[in-house]
Each structure stands twice: as structure tokens, then as C-alpha cells.
Amino acid sequence: MLRHIQHISFIRGNYVIGVQISFRGNNQNCLYHLIGVKKSRGKLSIVKQIIDITSIEELVKHIPKNTPIVISIDGKNIIHKFFQEDVGDKGLDFVLPNARKEDFYVQTSLINDGAYVSVIRREVIDNVIDRLNAFKVIPALINLGPFVTSCTTFLFDDKVKFKSEFWEIEATGQGISYNPFTSSDSNFIFLNGESIRDFCFPSYALSIAYLADLEIPGIEISLQLKEEFLFKRAVWLGGWFFLSLVFLILLVNFFIFSNYNDKYQDINNMIQQNQSLLNRNDELKTKYTLERRFIERSGLLETSRFSFYADRISRNISDSIQFTAIRIAPVNDKIRSDKPIVFDEKTIIINGKCSNSQYFNSWKDDLKEENWVESILINQFGQEEPGKPIIFELQLMIK
Incomplete structure (x- = not known):
């Protein structure tokens, strides 16, 4: 069932929060950059941008309830390695030959004529998910690195070169190249009439991919989280639809009842006003019946x-x-x-x-x-x- 509803725009929503998590050291030492993207009548617009949020407690204050949230993760806890060919599902063996698959999440992103393999310990991602779940926030997508930008080349009409927090990115309509780079100063990127914080650009590209329902590479748990979120959102929307339907039925029933109640009151008032006439009418009917019976019994209705x-x-x-x-x-x-x-x-x-x-x-x-x-x-x-x-x-x- 989820395979059918996950492509329905109404279920997916037209407003998404993109979060960039940048690890600076251990799991607790990180910054959060947030961007809100809205789709209306086929056009995309940025609603808000906030950078350098220092805690999840502060982050969730800017996330409306039941709003899709997509997360792009980068920084010191992730290993990115480029290969000239597609390594398939053996990326971990090429990056960390002796590592156990049960301990790591692996993402393979096809880039031009090669592939980037991104590796991160499961405990790092699981810790992020658990902390978000504590605030009843379920991510709709989780992506490693800035490589989702390669799925959104349609955003770039001209050649664009900019520096994000960890990468120097050069993009054209034909392809995108990535070079490792570290910066602590945030600048703006002007793209398609929008001013975008460079630290937020990977999460912005991930938000666009979600709204456009694009197939993008992701870690293993990302698909599970996506299905869980869409199911929760479908139930939530279905509940509101049912409540709205019940409310509409009750509202229509109220108006119908009010209409007939007003008519009843009008008729009842009319009856009260004419009750004496009705009583007189009943009295005459009774008298007429008695006299008719008497005349019929006396035979006066017959010729004599x-x-x-x-x-x-x-x-x-x-x-x-x-x-x-x-x-x-x-x-x-x-x-x-x-x-x-x-x-x-x-x-x-x-x-x-x-x-x-x-x-x-x-x-x-x-x-x-x-x-x-x-x-x-x-x-x-x-x-x-x-x-x-x-x-x-x-x-x-x-x-």
C-alpha cells in the first residue's frame, strides 16, 4: 500500500524542512542548519533559513508538527571516497576492508563517470534518529554528503561555483564536481531568483528531490524511515479528513435541523394563534355529526x-x-x-x-x-x- 501512496503529492506534502547536520567532532559536537522549502502551483520558494543551531532541542522548535523533514549529514564522522567505477554493494569493502557491515551505514552516489562511497557508523545515525524520535520527529529522508545535488542538475542553467561547509562544488546543467573543502564562514548563493545559504545547500537540494519525488541514493535505514513517516502522515491526514467529513455531515445536519425546526416553530405559532378557531371547528363538526345522525334516524332526509x-x-x-x-x-x-x-x-x-x-x-x-x-x-x-x-x-x- 505504501508503494502506492508514497508518490501521492498530497500525502508527501508541499512543504518540507531540510536540515543539514554538520559534525565537528564527536557525536554531540555538531551544528544544525535549517531551510524550509515550499512548492506552490509548480513553483518552489524558500520560506526560511536558519544556520548554526547548536542543539536538537532548539532545532525542533522550528519544525511544525507532521511536516516532512529531510536530513543531510556531513562532517568528521563520515568517510567519503571516490571511485572511477560503480562499486555496487561492495563499497564498504573498498573503503574499510576489514569492517563489519553490521556496524556501518553505506551510501553509494553515482557522480558523472564514477561513484562516491560514503560510510558512517550506525551508532551515529541511530543516535540522531533516537534524539529526534524523543520529540516525535520522524525523518522522511537521510542522505550522506552533498551528492544529492547531482540529482538536481535541473536547478543550474548556468555554471555555478560555490563553497559549502565541507565542499567546493562546481555545477552546470550537465554535471557536478565535488572537491573537499572546509569553511566556517557562510555565504549566499544566488540561484533562480533565490538567495540560499551555502551551508544549507545540500539540505536544499535534498528538499527539492523530496518535493519532486526523485529517486536518490540513501543509506539502508532511510527507506524504512521514509515509509514509516509517510504511513504516519497518511494516518494523520486520513484522521483529519475523517474528522472534517464528520464535521461537515454534522454541520449540514445542523442546518437541515435548524431549517425544519424553524418551520416547526412557525407552524406551531400559527396553530397557537388559531387554536380557538380549531376548537370551534371541532365543536361544529361534533354538533353537525350529532344532528345529522338525529335527522338520519328520524327519516327527515327522505321524501314523505x-x-x-x-x-x-x-x-x-x-x-x-x-x-x-x-x-x-x-x-x-x-x-x-x-x-x-x-x-x-x-x-x-x-x-x-x-x-x-x-x-x-x-x-x-x-x-x-x-x-x-x-x-x-x-x-x-x-x-x-x-x-x-x-x-x-x-x-x-x-x-
Whole structure:
């Protein structure tokens, strides 16, 4: 899996810290030079440069968490030897014939028509790694000497000659030559519009190689450290991606919930405002249901003789005639508790008032023409006082 993700630019990062470790004597006597290189939209830029840092404690203060760090090591603890041919994996035998392979790290760097073999004791590198690990810093690359510069010849359009801390380097677009040289004074190199500290140049070239994902020579443990760092960084980025995704989902869910909650509140407020109308509506529904049931049970929704008689009686009535009572099938006698109620289903009694006897007679004559009327009796017809309406009572006998 790491073979696939180690070439992904997002996993590798676009900002790298290059550290030059220069040994001046024993393992503890060394200086650290730091350079920060950033890649943005295909362009490289130097973010910061610091030289002559005297301790790892001070160094790690300038290294952001989970930022790739590449280390170039040089100085008195390293043996560099040039050979006119590629010595393959037998470099240690040529440099230190009687040395044990378990005690040394070996790096072979192909340079023009030959190779530089660099040898360093394992305990020196392991001590550097352990001290960095104590601050939770894992190097992404470790390289010996300045020879990584030969992998970045594309940086040099013109011939450039400069002196670093331990080497005099002459570079062109075709190749690079190295001559041992010791200097304690740092100068600037002007390259591609950037001003670079010469002490930082090997770590700068190593940073460029990392950002460009170049295959470079390295010691045995460098590949292991690279895989360990990239795995750690992938897990870290994956964790942030997962947290960001969860946060985004929760944020979207919050906005959706807020939207529906606002709608719920609006509807609830509307319901509260119209609760009296809703209560009145429920009350009318209940009343309507009860009255409908009563009417349905009473049979008033169906056609009947009584409704027919009432309709025919009032069909041709004049505006001058007003009914005060209509008794269809009146009670035949007084109601007594000891006798059943008897209705006269052949009789209709109409009480009313009229202001014009002519209209009354016309209406009465029309009723006589009805085929269901057998006879009409006038029980009452007269005025109580002059100028007042005529009071009448008709009795219709039904066939």
C-alpha cells in the first residue's frame, strides 16, 4: 500500500524542512542548519533559513508538527571516497576492508563517470534518529554528503561555483564536481531568483528531490524511515479528513435541523394563534355529526307525505299571506295519561294572517284544485280591529 501512496503529492506534502547536520567532532559536537522549502502551483520558494543551531532541542522548535523533514549529514564522522567505477554493494569493502557491515551505514552516489562511497557508523545515525524520535520527529529522508545535488542538475542553467561547509562544488546543467573543502564562514548563493545559504545547500537540494519525488541514493535505514513517516502522515491526514467529513455531515445536519425546526416553530405559532378557531371547528363538526345522525334516524332526509303537503300548500302563496302555524295530522283529542295519543292523519290545520281577502280567496281556490284535497273548511276568518290583518284558520280534509 505504501508503494502506492508514497508518490501521492498530497500525502508527501508541499512543504518540507531540510536540515543539514554538520559534525565537528564527536557525536554531540555538531551544528544544525535549517531551510524550509515550499512548492506552490509548480513553483518552489524558500520560506526560511536558519544556520548554526547548536542543539536538537532548539532545532525542533522550528519544525511544525507532521511536516516532512529531510536530513543531510556531513562532517568528521563520515568517510567519503571516490571511485572511477560503480562499486555496487561492495563499497564498504573498498573503503574499510576489514569492517563489519553490521556496524556501518553505506551510501553509494553515482557522480558523472564514477561513484562516491560514503560510510558512517550506525551508532551515529541511530543516535540522531533516537534524539529526534524523543520529540516525535520522524525523518522522511537521510542522505550522506552533498551528492544529492547531482540529482538536481535541473536547478543550474548556468555554471555555478560555490563553497559549502565541507565542499567546493562546481555545477552546470550537465554535471557536478565535488572537491573537499572546509569553511566556517557562510555565504549566499544566488540561484533562480533565490538567495540560499551555502551551508544549507545540500539540505536544499535534498528538499527539492523530496518535493519532486526523485529517486536518490540513501543509506539502508532511510527507506524504512521514509515509509514509516509517510504511513504516519497518511494516518494523520486520513484522521483529519475523517474528522472534517464528520464535521461537515454534522454541520449540514445542523442546518437541515435548524431549517425544519424553524418551520416547526412557525407552524406551531400559527396553530397557537388559531387554536380557538380549531376548537370551534371541532365543536361544529361534533354538533353537525350529532344532528345529522338525529335527522338520519328520524327519516327527515327522505321524501314523505308531510313534506309533500307542506310544499303544495305554500306553492302559490302570496306575499300578503303569512302562516303562523301548520299542523299536519294534529292530535285528535286532548292528551291523557290513561289513553294513547291519536293523530288525525286526514286533517291539516293552517293558521295565519292576511292583509287582502282577495289573495286569500285565490290561494284557497288553488288549494281546492289539488287532487289530494277532499274539502276545505274555514274555521276562522276576521279582523280583531279595523285596519289590522285578517286572522284565519283553515282545515283541509285529505282524501
